[in-house]
Amino acid sequence: MGAVMSSMQRLELRQGQSLTMTPQLVQSIKLLQLSHAELVAYVEAELERNPLLQEAEAHGDAPPPSLADFLRAKQRYADAGGRMIPGPPPARGEAVVGASPQASASAHSELEPELEATLAGAQSLTDYLEAQLDLASADSTLREIGRHLIHNLDEAGYLTEAVQDVADRLEVSLQQAEDALKLIQALEPSGIGARNLTECLEIQLRERDRLDPAMQILLSRLDLVAKQDFAALQKLCGVDRDDLVDMLAEIRRLEPKPGLAFTAAPIDVLVPDVLVRPAADGSFIVELNPDTLPRVLLNRTYYAEVAKAVRKTEDKSFLSDCLQTASWLTRSLDQRAKTILTVATEIVRQQEGFFRKGIAALRPMTLKSVAEAIGMHESTISRVVANKAIGAGGVTHPMKFFLNAATGEGEHAAKAVRHRIRQLIAAETPDKVLSDQALAHVLKAEGIDVARRTIAKYREALRIPSSAERRRRHRFGRS
Structure with missing residues (x-):
């Protein structure tokens, strides 16, 4: 007889601990990893949205805020449908959500005239080519095909679509499409509209009247140029060593x-968050850079005046939110500064040799080693070193520069070993080119025990060719 089974539902209560992150805590964590420029933009936005916040360096002749100012601020954010809670710090490269144009612009007020002039004078590649195209041909059909081709150029200026596909799409003949492409390739900058690197270089050399048969052969074998097989190139082109050297030099001068001359490159100015300078006793003084510290204060006098004047519940609620947010921001900025200084001080302590002797004395250092030394979590250290920099002796280094794993065979930082490898190879002579094994022997004699395979890995990371290729290069240059 089978057993009779029954089931029933039960309700159990269990106690446990869990970490609940408040919005303020989440924003404090994000605030820690902002760069100087991002922090400035964020603080400017908070100053704009919170009437209780003021800059510590505010001018004394500025009129004090009034109740009307408070009510206008309340109305702005009531219209926006949000409460006065800490706004999210911007993602890297993004604008501050909710910041007014005035607030966003004031973060870089000193650069405004130059920046605006640059943007006003900037011209896209498309606009530049279309302006030339209108003057280059009276054939309206060719101009229309040309415009289509221009809009199919990538940022480097190369045509990204097959000419036959263009002809098919526009329902014109292949010859018309080819003629339009020739029209584009005759425009400035020289080399524009090419379909590959060889054609790009050919266009530029043709305009210089330097596209002779030997040069055409050389351009057809750019693979041998990349391999630096100079003997094969001499034989194919039918030229001697001096002529080949001149031809290669001419190619290197081409674009x-x-x-890319029309691509606006982002300007990333590295500003040191921490400054390091030698002390009289031979140690180092580590201090925060005052120019990167946004100073904001909670205007408690203004708060007290408004608190006495407001009567409506919604006004009191908004005032309470302003007070909470302003208090949070001032505390968070202070904690952020202290945390950055603590981490930077430990970095300088562990990398004291670097600040005395340079990169050759760089020690292995990881997030874990810093975290353990100062009693913080690795994730906190990671946020601190992100987008931050240390300045010493007029040179600024990203904090991440100092994080180095060991080589694997010893206690030397990988960056320091790579630096020494570069020095040894730079000092080579045609008669003495060091193999990877020879480099390992030299380093071992200097107290750096690194395997040959590690030397090869570092050399390749530095984009330095093998000893055989370097020897061939020396031989060619000398013969």
């Missing part, structure tokens, strides 16, 4: 990506 392989002519369209």
Whole structure:
């Protein structure tokens, strides 16, 4: 007889601990990893949205805020449908959500005239080519095909679509499409509209009247140029060593990506968050850079005046939110500064040799070693070193620069070993080119025990060719 089974539902209560992160805590963590520029933009936005906050360096002749100012601020954020809670710090490269144009602009007020002039004078590659195209041909059909081609150029200036596909799409003949492409390739900058690197270089050399048969052969074998097989190139081109050297030098003077001249490159100015300077006793003084510290204060006098004047519940609620947010921001900025200084001080302590002797004395150092030394979590150290920099002796280094794993065979930082490898190879002579094994022997004699395979890995990371290729290069240059 089978057993009779029954089931029933039960309700159990269990106690446990869990970490609940408040919005303020989440924003404090994000605040820690902002760069100087991002922090400035964020603080400017908070100053704009919170009437209880003021800059510590505010001018004394500025009129004190009034109740009307408070009510206007309340109305702005009531219209936006949000409460006065800490706004999210911007993602890297993004604008501050909710910041007014005035607040966003004031973060870089000293650069405004130059920046605006640059943007006003900037011209896209497309606009530049279309302006030339209108003057280059009276054939309206060719101009229309040309415009289509221009809009199919990538940022380097190369045509990204097959000419036959263009002809098919526009329902024109292949010859018309080819003629339009020739029209584009005759425009400035030289080399524009090419379909590959060889054609780009050919266009530029043709305009210089330097596209002779030997040069055409050389351009057809750019693979041998990359391999630095100079003997094969001499034989194919039918030239001697001096002529080949001149031809290669001429190619190097050409522009392989002519369209990039019209690409606005982002300007990333590295500003030191921490300054290091030697002390009289031979140690180092580590201090925060005052120019990167946004100073904001909670205007408690203004708070007290408004608190006495407001009567409506919604006004009191908004005032309470302003007070909470302002208090949070001032505390968070102070804690952020202390944390950055603590981490930077430990970095300088562990890398004291670098600040005395340079990169050759760089020691292995990881997030874990810093975290254990100062009693913080690795994730906190990771946020601190992100987008931060240390300045010493007029040179600024990203904090991440100092994080180095050991080589694997010893106690030397990988960056320091790579630096020494570069020095040894730079000092080579044609008669003495060091193999990877020879480099390992030299380093071992200097007290750096690194395996040959590690030397090869570091050399390749430095984009330094093998000893055989370097020897061939020396032989060619000398013969």
